[in-house]
Amino acid sequence: MPREDEGKRGPRLRDALRSLPSVDVVLGALESEHAIRGIPRRRVTEAVREALARERRRLLGAGEAPAAAADALEIGRRVVAELTRAGAFSLAPLINATGVVLHTNLGRALLSPLAQERLLRVAGAYSNLEMDIATKERGSRYAHVAGLLRRLTGAEASLVVNNNAAAVLLALESLARGKEVIVSRGELIEIGGEFRIPDIMRRSGAVLREVGTTNRTHLKDYVTALGPETGLILKVHTSNYRVVGFTAAVSSRELVELGRPRGIPVMEDLGSGCLVDLRPHGFPWEPTVPEVVASGVDLVSFSGDKLLGGPQAGIVVGRADLIERLAQNPVNRALRIDKFTIAALEATLYAYEAGTALATIPTLRMLTEPLAAIRRRARGLLRRIPADAQRALGAGVVEARSQVGGGALPTVELPTAALALGTAARPARALDEALRAARPPVLGRLLDDRLLLDCRTVLPGDIPALARALTSL
Structure with a gap:
């Protein structure tokens, strides 16, 4: 004989599932969203369906007391966040702060x-x-x-x-x-x-x-x-x-x-x-x-x-x-x-x-750039970050070593200057994850308990965007 709470659970779950908004209702709620104005409608529709499917799975797996279903506005917010994070195009620029000049995974040589x-x-x-x-x-x-x-x-x-x-x-x-x-x-x-x-x-x-x-x-x-x-x-x-x-x-x-x-x-x-x-x-x-x-x-x-x-x-x-x-x-x-x-x-x-x-040619310029010039760029980046943000991030300029990459000159390590980040309250791994979610994404390298942003491979034109990303952490 079914327990009393199981009998009550069935109707609550059915009501929650029935209250899920339709695809058309969510799409209507997104009509005025400027953040996804450049995303093709077919892609937005697919993202809405996937968001509704995830919400449906959440309700079904919620146990004996499912919470209320998300409404159209909440589903819409999730879709906007997902599409904004992905962007209109899959292949997109990023800031290479790894210190690897010819990084195969980041496209190798930059064109002149x-x-x-x-x-x-x-x-x-x-x-x-x-x-x-x-x-x-x-x-x-x-x-x-x-x-x-x-x-x-x-x-x-x-x-x-x-x-x-x-x-x-x-x-x-x-x-x-x-x-x-x-x-x-x-x-x-x-x-x-x-x-x-x-x-x-x-x-x-x-x-x-x-x-x-x-x-x-x-x-x-x-x-x-x-x-x-x-x-x-x-x-x-x-x-x-x-x-x-x-x-x-x-x-x-x-x-x-x-x-x-x-x-x-x-x-x-x-x-x-x-x-x-x-x-x-x-x-x-x-x-x-x-x-x-x-x-x-x-x-x-x-x-x-x-x-x-x-x-x-x-x-x-x-x-x-x-x-x-x-x-x-x-x-x-x-x-x-x-x-x-x-x-x-x-x-x-x-x-x-x-x-x-x-x-x-950017590759040759980066490989042969003097340490003094890289150090000036690193210090310039640090000065763009407000003092309170510097303290919170534990930011400071340190000496480090860059690599050529791309399967070239494997024994060569180039002296460089990097911005080091990380504190007990703001661990390096968490900062690394947050910077990878920035727009444009920022890729640094983790060394011990610090995140290094190697300025040998940070282009001068990327400094303002990188400073904004660090300030917003």
Whole structure:
């Protein structure tokens, strides 16, 4: 026999469920909400349905005494909060205060003002993407950057695809499908997203031939592995890690001297790739693209959106006959770049040729910015925060270390200045969560019991918005 309270619970629950407003009633209550004026009605309707469904589940799971159902105004407030938090667009700007200059999850390299301008010009007009205006015949989209890459790298020819992994895949498939590719065991790297050189090689149809050991590989190891089935010698620059201590590796020039007399091409995957020597700015030696080309390597591949400071792209430079084989491969059609990549890449390369790269390309500017300038920006940020808010947040400028990121220069830590936050009453983790919910979101890094906002990667134009977000905490 049912208990008395169970009999009473049924009607209360039914009344609560019946009192839920309809979708149309909630939508009517939202008609005058300016905060969501730019959100498409279909998305608002879906958000209302989801909010009503959550409220229905709450009532059903409320136990023996369900509370009254939320009315249309309350449901509307929840919808507005959710849609405002999400914004009209999913991909949106944020403030990078992590201190990682080439942060893969935050989009890697920022484009220069010139690259942004060129993107806008090309996006809003027809262009000569594949048209030779002089002859009124079909041209090549790659011609827009071919001359720049030839002059900047010293290579005979070039090809650009959508990323460096694609460049390696295309080269392996074009030159060594069904043949052996010799690689040092210490260079069988894994890049972001768990993509590994052996996996890419299998996809290309090439056969991996490992030589040497993890820490030591000698020229004689390559000599022993050579045979009639050898299609390519591949050297992979370990740009995202370092093996130190008891090590040995074979230079690019030595591999060229081994492969060329035997008619075996040598390719080097530089990974991050750089066109300028950063040693004058305190960085360790890193092989530049022109240096590797000058060593005689037949093909060199590198990324466009890492140390180069341009758009995502995989750039291959080298011997004209080999580049032509890559270009004629049907796979290239699936990997080709669009007009936006070409526009941004051309502008980026232009800055190198004009001698303005260090000053105008954000990646290089951030990497080489003096500590004194970063410290001034951090102190300027602190001064924008009211004194009472500074005390409540435990805010102060501290010395810290930044990272290059993007799988480039993994052992390099850059001296920087950061705004440190966190107290017993306002713990760092809670502040981190609150700043990520700000508009624009702010991403810092947690270190021990403090939240660091590294000013190396905080753009000067972001300082006012960051100060407002901190003041409102």
